[in-house]
């Protein structure tokens with residue numbers, strides 16, 4: 150995790166995750182809800198901010214979870230590794246390359 154104070158995930162992208170992932174997430178969120186009484190906490194609002202810190206608006210496709218724009222969603226989908234076909238978080242290739250380079254020294 151980063152040092153961010155909040156974790157915000159667009160519902161549109163969560164809907165695109167595999168059913169097993171969504172089931173696990175639903176269980177984890179239910180566990181979280183059962184653990185904390187957050188009624189005394191403030192509500193929060195999520196604002197879109199550009200890299201330069203200026204406020205902007207969310208792209209429509211990111212807000213339309215009932216009518217997903219598959220092309221837009223796929224345009225930001227991570228590409229599988231050319232070597233092993235796995236996504237970045239489970240790809241062992243970079244670690245193997247670093248180990249191989251270290252072994253040559």
Ligand SMILES: [Zn+2]
Pocket residue numbers: 230231232233234235240241242243
């Ligand atoms: Zn790989």
